[in-house]
Amino acid sequence: MTSEQKNQERYEIRFSGSGGQGLITAAVVFAEAVGVYDGKHVCQTQSYGPEARGGKSKAEVVVSRSPIDYPKALELDLLLAMNQAACDAYFYDLKPNGILVIDSGLVEQQPTSRIIAIPFTQIAKEEIGRELVANMVALGAIGLLSGQVDLENLEKALLARVPKGTEEMNSKALKRGIEEAGKIKLDDLPRSVMSEDDEV
Amino acid sequence: MSDKAKQRYLLQGNEAIVQGALAAGCRFFAGYPITPASEIAEQLSITLPAVDGTFIQMEDEIASMGAIIGASLSGVKAMTATSGPGFSLMQENLGFACVAEVPCVVVNVMRGGPSTGLPTCPAQGDVQMARWGTHGDHPIVVLSVSTVMDSFTITVKAFNIAEKYRVPVILLSDEVVAHTRECVELPDAEEIKVVDRITPSVPPEWYKPYEGDARGVPPMAAFGDGYRHHVTGLIHDEMGYPTQRPSEVKAFHERLTKKITRGFPDIQMTRGYYLDDAEVFVVAYGAVARSALRAVEDARENGVKAGLLQLITLFPFPRRALTPLLDQCRAVLVPEMNLGQISREVQRVNNGECVVAKHNRIDGKFITPRELFDRLMKL
Amino acid sequence: MPIPAQALRHEYLRHNKKFPHVWCPGCGNGIVMGALLRAVSRLEIDKDEIVLASGIGCSGRMPTYLDFNTLHTTHGRALTFATGVKLANPSMNVIAIMGDGDSTAIGGNHFIHAARRNLNLTAIIINNSIYGMTGGQYSPTTPFGSKSTTSVYGHIEHAFSIAELAVTAGASFVARATVYHADLIDRLIEQAINKRGFAVVEVISNCHIQYGRRNKLGGAVDMLTSFKEQAVSVSRAEKMSHEELEGKTTIGVLADREIPISTEEYKKVREQARAQKEKV
Numbered sequence: 001m002t003s004e005q006k007n008q009e010r011y012e013i014r015f016s017g018s019g020g021q022g023l024i025t026a027a028v029v030f031a032e033a034v035g036v037y038d039g040k041h042v043c044q045t046q047s048y049g050p051e052a053r054g055g056k057s058k059a060e061v062v063v064s065r066s067p068i069d070y071p072k073a074l075e076l077d078l079l080l081a082m083n084q085a086a087c088d089a090y091f092y093d094l095k096p097n098g099i100l101v102i103d104s105g106l107v108e109q110q111p112t113s114r115i116i117a118i119p120f121t122q123i124a125k126e127e128i129g130r131e132l133v134a135n136m137v138a139l140g141a142i143g144l145l146s147g148q149v150d151l152e153n154l155e156k157a158l159l160a161r162v163p164k165g166t167e168e169m170n171s172k173a174l175k176r177g178i179e180e181a182g183k184i185k186l187d188d189l190p191r192s193v194m195s196e197d198d199e200v
Numbered sequence: 201m202s203d204k205a206k207q208r209y210l211l212q213g214n215e216a217i218v219q220g221a222l223a224a225g226c227r228f229f230a231g232y233p234i235t236p237a238s239e240i241a242e243q244l245s246i247t248l249p250a251v252d253g254t255f256i257q258m259e260d261e262i263a264s265m266g267a268i269i270g271a272s273l274s275g276v277k278a279m280t281a282t283s284g285p286g287f288s289l290m291q292e293n294l295g296f297a298c299v300a301e302v303p304c305v306v307v308n309v310m311r312g313g314p315s316t317g318l319p320t321c322p323a324q325g326d327v328q329m330a331r332w333g334t335h336g337d338h339p340i341v342v343l344s345v346s347t348v349m350d351s352f353t354i355t356v357k358a359f360n361i362a363e364k365y366r367v368p369v370i371l372l373s374d375e376v377v378a379h380t381r382e383c384v385e386l387p388d389a390e391e392i393k394v395v396d397r398i399t400p401s402v403p404p405e406w407y408k409p410y411e412g413d414a415r416g417v418p419p420m421a422a423f424g425d426g427y428r429h430h431v432t433g434l435i436h437d438e439m440g441y442p443t444q445r446p447s448e449v450k451a452f453h454e455r456l457t458k459k460i461t462r463g464f465p466d467i468q469m470t471r472g473y474y475l476d477d478a479e480v481f482v483v484a485y486g487a488v489a490r491s492a493l494r495a496v497e498d499a500r501e502n503g504v505k506a507g508l509l510q511l512i513t514l515f516p517f518p519r520r521a522l523t524p525l526l527d528q529c530r531a532v533l534v535p536e537m538n539l540g541q542i543s544r545e546v547q548r549v550n551n552g553e554c555v556v557a558k559h560n561r562i563d564g565k566f567i568t569p570r571e572l573f574d575r576l577m578k579l
Numbered sequence: 580m581p582i583p584a585q586a587l588r589h590e591y592l593r594h595n596k597k598f599p600h601v602w603c604p605g606c607g608n609g610i611v612m613g614a615l616l617r618a619v620s621r622l623e624i625d626k627d628e629i630v631l632a633s634g635i636g637c638s639g640r641m642p643t644y645l646d647f648n649t650l651h652t653t654h655g656r657a658l659t660f661a662t663g664v665k666l667a668n669p670s671m672n673v674i675a676i677m678g679d680g681d682s683t684a685i686g687g688n689h690f691i692h693a694a695r696r697n698l699n700l701t702a703i704i705i706n707n708s709i710y711g712m713t714g715g716q717y718s719p720t721t722p723f724g725s726k727s728t729t730s731v732y733g734h735i736e737h738a739f740s741i742a743e744l745a746v747t748a749g750a751s752f753v754a755r756a757t758v759y760h761a762d763l764i765d766r767l768i769e770q771a772i773n774k775r776g777f778a779v780v781e782v783i784s785n786c787h788i789q790y791g792r793r794n795k796l797g798g799a800v801d802m803l804t805s806f807k808e809q810a811v812s813v814s815r816a817e818k819m820s821h822e823e824l825e826g827k828t829t830i831g832v833l834a835d836r837e838i839p840i841s842t843e844e845y846k847k848v849r850e851q852a853r854a855q856k857e858k859v
Binding site: 004028031032035036039041043044046068069071072074 | 208209376379380381382383490493494497568569570
Binding site: 228230246247248249252258259260262263265266269270272275278293296424426430433434439441442 | 648659667
């Protein structure tokens with residue numbers, strides 16, 4: 001296989017936001033679904049800071065059908081931004097045809113019109129009853145939008161990770177995310193995250 | 201081997217080291233908390249007692265190193281894990297393990313240094329400390345890992361080398377490998393080659409605890425086995441008693457070195473990629489080897505005949521794998537997350553015709569394939 | 580019944596070791612070694628089941644001469660090695676022999692943590708108030724005002740009381756004797772080895788060469804005589820005032836208490852871990 005093909009096989013996702021939003025957990029569940037259940041190659045990494053909670057947080061998943069050399073993201077296919085700071089900091093790491101997914105309740109200034117805005121936190125709070133599971137709502141949406149994971153396997157991986165007694169809530173959150181993302185028509189979005197003027 | 205598809209696990213590098221250690225027969229761990237190695241201690245505190253092993257958190261890394269030596273002398277395979285600052289503290293007793301020939305494995309998950317440095321950032325700054333950190337001339341085995349699977353298999357290998365040659369083995373990981381999660385299929389127990397130390401076959405009255413066998417490695421009795429031998433950090437004779445007699449001191453050092461040089465083919469491990477027709481090549485180890493492989497493939501895509509020699513064994517430095525390549529290629533690039541600790545070894549074994557180029561980062565950031573690609577295209 | 584010295588020598592000294600030993604004539608180390616052997620002999624412990632670990636210094640050489648499993652470790656670290664030996668093979672009687680600098684300066688941290696951890700270990704500390712082997716520098720137990728090669732103008736720091744330190748740090752058994760009280764050392768070591776838990780025996784000893792000479796304390800005999808004069812039994816000391824105890828050395832058992840030992844506790848940890856594993 002040529003490195004060109006290898007590059008094309010590579011799919012890179014970054015989960016970003018603030019510490020405590022459960023982004024690393026979401027990334028680990030995604031990686032487990034893709035790697036353990038789907039049987040693909042996967043690398044999951046995260047920024048690792050001394051702070052316990054709060055602060056900026058990011059976790060990445062690289063998926064491929066062939067062995068993965070460089071384990072971290074190089075050019076993102078999908079960026080999840082769960083707050084404004086993360087959106088501002090990582091937007092430029094997206095491929096031109098990459099997908100930007102934001103929590104529409106937490107990111108006010110949108111850097112592009114090629115954007116998928118879903119109120120993950122609001123859905124979690126109002127419909128599931130726990131703000132805490134916003135990460136799982138987002139995970140469901142990303143599972144569908146990325147097209148990289150079998151959604152049944154995603155749920156299996158989720159159920160294997162979450163604490164006992166919270167399965168139903170988490171699974172409900174995941175399904176709501178999938179449902180919400182299903183309403184999006186990717187083809188209707190602008191083809192590039194860059195505006196027409198930026199394109200050369 | 202079963203036909204059944206193997207169970208796949210999503211593991212961090214540190215977790216794979218734990219699995220490797222258990223598979224190799226490690227039943228004793230002593231350590232002290234430190235980022236980014238703590239997961240190893242945490243996991244072993246859970247898993248070791250379940251297999252009749254022992255975990256203990258000591259008061260510092262000096263004590264941890266002492267405790268694993270004590271455990272190994274009692275006949276139990278033992279390990280500790282730390283990062284730079286703790287590794288500095290271990291150097292004193294690491295020297296004891298060298299001199300008294302006590303098998304053990306010391307994992308150092310490297311982070312940015314010196315001193316407290318950059319606790320959460322990757323680095324490879326401890327390579328020469330691993331080689332020369334403890335005082336006095338001594339041979340040492342230093343291995344490195346670049347993937348989660350490596351973290352399993354090379355840990356097993358580290359124990360095997362430690363036991364087979366009666367040496368401490370240092371396993372260098374780094375923050376990138378330690379915390380990256382990858383999917384691995386772990387081999388079944390019967391597929392894993394586990395080596396145990398050779399114990400004396402003679403009765404106690406004939407036993408000379410420091411008389412080497414044909415390979416220069418003395419059979420090792422455990423405390424409590426009835427041999428009642430003496431173990432010391434002083435230079436000793438074949439009976440294990442202190443000596444300053446020049447002939448005995450010389451013989452002691454020679455045997456310690458020779459048992460390693462005789463084991464070169466077994467100990468020195470490298471991996472080659474695209475080397476057959478290479479005109480330029482990269483020498484890399486640890487996480488950086490992953491960036492290098494990617495850069496090499498990209499360079500080939502762009503018409504440069506590049507190759508990669510990944511070092512698994514850093515010391516004894518695998519000169520034999522390197523020399524033919526230094527003759528074959530016009531240039532070698534040595535990328536490292538330090539200021540040039542292996543490039544100086546490459547320089548040392550180079551006969552002068554191959555250009556040795558360095559690529560160094562010490563800003564706490566992982567070297568990217570792009571930087572290496574750019575360098576390769578201009579070599 | 581006293582054990583003939585010759586029988587002890589025959590039974591416990593290493594005959595393949597090139598004697599003589601490194602200790603100066605009159606050194607208290609030999610008295611402690613004799614006491615250790617008498618204790619072991621009386622307890623009828625199999626030599627194969629004893630591990631004697633030491634650090635660095637004059638006391639550090641003791642294991643070399645004795646026919647046990649012996650371990651001459653690095654300076655101050657005897658207890659760390661001993662911890663590993665004991666945990667890996669709890670059936671062994673593990674005894675650490677250390678000096679004052681060895682156990683309370685460079686090894687001070689290990690000493691207090693070994694006491695706190697309460698493994699079933701025996702620690703014998705020969706306290707001669709000086710670094711003897713390196714040439715007479717002050718140690719953590721060198722008395723205030725004393726002269727040493729690094730305090731020629733008189734020592735300006737205060738000394739540790741090793742036994743009291745061990746009591747505070749949580750040792751199960753703590754006792755003190757002096758090399759004048761040889762029989763007492765025997766008995767205390769016997770008790771210490773028998774004790775389940777971390778047991779400390781501090782033995783006040785003489786370094787007439789490096790310490791006595793510089794501080795005009797005379798030779799070995801003079802120093803031993805003064806140990807006799809300074810010694811006060813624990814029971815007598817209890818009835819004495821603070822002022823009366825000034826300059827005295829309390830000898831006997833300072834602490835003897837039942838504290839759960841960590842090797843026993845670890846058995847429970849193993850059971851829990853196995854149960855947890857089976858559940859998964």
